[in-house]
Amino acid sequence: MQSIDIVKDELIGRCVRIVTCTDPNMENLQGVIVDETKHMFLIESSGNQKWIAKNIASFIFPTEQKEIQIKGSKLRFRPEERVKKAR
Numbered sequence: 001m002q003s004i005d006i007v008k009d010e011l012i013g014r015c016v017r018i019v020t021c022t023d024p025n026m027e028n029l030q031g032v033i034v035d036e037t038k039h040m041f042l043i044e045s046s047g048n049q050k051w052i053a054k055n056i057a058s059f060i061f062p063t064e065q066k067e068i069q070i071k072g073s074k075l076r077f078r079p080e081e082r083v084k085k086a087r
Contacts, residue, residue, distance in 0.1 A: 006061050006068050007075060008082060012036055014061055016043060019069060021057040026050070038078045 017030040029052070031045030040051050041059075054072035061068050075082070 006063075006070060011041070011061075011075070011079070016041070017060045017062075018043075018052065019058045019060050021052070023056065026052055026057065036079050038081075039076060 011033050012035065014033050015031070016033055018026050018028065021027050029043060029045055029050065031043040033041050034044045034049065035042035039055065040053055042049055042051055054076045057072045059070055059072060059075070061070065
């Protein structure tokens with residue numbers, strides 16, 4: 001699976017890890033995406049839920065073959081618009 005496939009895929013329910021972020025407290029946060037808006041992810045980690053802005057972080061999505069790193073700015077669409085706009 002390539003990064004473009006992840007961008008066009010449903011992200012709610014996927015495991016994710018934040019690799020870089022302008023907020024150092026969010027770096028290395030690992031969890032499951034439970035909700036998504038155009039600009040934010042809601043990530044559940046250790047029973048807590050945290051909102052994170054997409055454009056301030058880079059995310060790693062583990063897949064069966066490898067881990068795929070994507071800048072949040074490439075995900076900054078409404079979930080239903082990502083399929084049309086991501087190229």
